[in-house]
Every structure is written in structure tokens, then in C-alpha cells.
Amino acid sequence: MVEQRGRLLTYAAQGRLLFHTGLWGGPAGYRWCGSDGMEAGLVSPAETEVLDQLVYRGLISVVPQRGPAYRRVVVTPAGRTALAA
Numbered sequence: 001m002v003e004q005r006g007r008l009l010t011y012a013a014q015g016r017l018l019f020h021t022g023l024w025g026g027p028a029g030y031r032w033c034g035s036d037g038m039e040a041g042l043v044s045p046a047e048t049e050v051l052d053q054l055v056y057r058g059l060i061s062v063v064p065q066r067g068p069a070y071r072r073v074v075v076t077p078a079g080r081t082a083l084a085a
Contacts, residue, residue, distance in 0.1 A: 060075055
């Protein structure tokens with residue numbers, strides 16, 4: 001689980017995650033971000049649970065981006081500190 005948290009935190013730092021708000025179709029939840037900046041697939045339920053824990057712990061946050069449906073997942077200052085450790 002610790003390895004998975006670190007991997008997902010790294011993905012967030014690399015800009016590889018989006019959050020879909022559920023507006024304009026599709027269920028709310030995390031999505032992979034492709035190299036073109038667009039949605040590239042759903043994040044698995046197990047990884048979603050870990051991402052929710054990272055949000056709860058204040059290591060990542062979801063911020064507005066690209067219209068009303070998508071939000072960018074970013075690493076917080078606390079998350080950057082955790083990545084550096």
C-alpha cells in the first residue's frame with residue numbers, strides 16, 4: 001500500500017491524473033491523463049481508494065481545469081515534502 005501511495009503521488013506530481021466532476025456525462029471520479037492532456041481512461045477502484053486517502057491526508061488536491069467537467073489533480077506542499085523523503 002505504501003508503494004502504491006508513492007507511485008500515485010508521483011503520477012499526480014507528473015500531471016498524469018484528472019478528476020471528472022460528473023458534469024456533462026460520465027460518473028465522477030479519477031481519470032488518467034494522456035500525453036495530450038485529455039482523459040485516457042478510468043483509474044481502478046483500488047487506486048481511487050488510495051487517491052482519496054491522499055486527498056484526506058492533504059498530500060494531493062483537486063483544482064479547476066479545462067471547463068466544468070475536469071479538474072486537475074496536484075501535489076500539495078505536504079505532498080512534495082513526502083515525495084522528497
